[in-house]
Amino acid sequence: MTHRFDEAARSGVLGHMNADHRDDNLLIVRAFGEPGAVAATMTSFDGSGGSWVATREDGSTHDVHVTWPGGPITERREVRREIVALYDAACERLRIEPRPHD
Numbered sequence: 001m002t003h004r005f006d007e008a009a010r011s012g013v014l015g016h017m018n019a020d021h022r023d024d025n026l027l028i029v030r031a032f033g034e035p036g037a038v039a040a041t042m043t044s045f046d047g048s049g050g051s052w053v054a055t056r057e058d059g060s061t062h063d064v065h066v067t068w069p070g071g072p073i074t075e076r077r078e079v080r081r082e083i084v085a086l087y088d089a090a091c092e093r094l095r096i097e098p099r100p101h102d
Contacts, residue, residue, distance in 0.1 A: 003047030003074040010044070013079050017042040024087050029054040031090035033064030040064075045079060047072045050086070 005013075017025060018041055029040035034054035044051045049067040056062065068082040069089060084101055091098040 003072065005046065005076060005079075009076045009079070013045060013076075013083075014042055017083070021083075024083075024090075025052055027090040027094060027096065028052065028066060028086050029064050031093040032066045032086075034062045037062075047074055050083065 022040070025040040025042050026037060028050075029037045029052050033052075034040075034056070036056055037054035038057050039055040040052045041055075042050060042052050043063075047068075049065055052064045052066075054062045054064050066086060069085040070078075070082055073079065073082060088098050090096075
């Protein structure tokens, strides 16, 4: 059974990703599901992966789910590690130089 994170974890991660990492969301969506996306919002995540809504230039949307590169997770601290891994993989796939991680 896929691990479900509590509301505090979901709210914290989604708020951070959608406020501070909109460009990262877009790179992940372009690399793993919707190459023509012009915007992306992270909408949910669980132990198996993250979900985003990609917006196309015509305003239509497409749901994109990407599994965590390191496999299933169960702890909040693992979410950051997996999102960073997705970002790095997206940069590699799109041939973009990734920025350093703090």
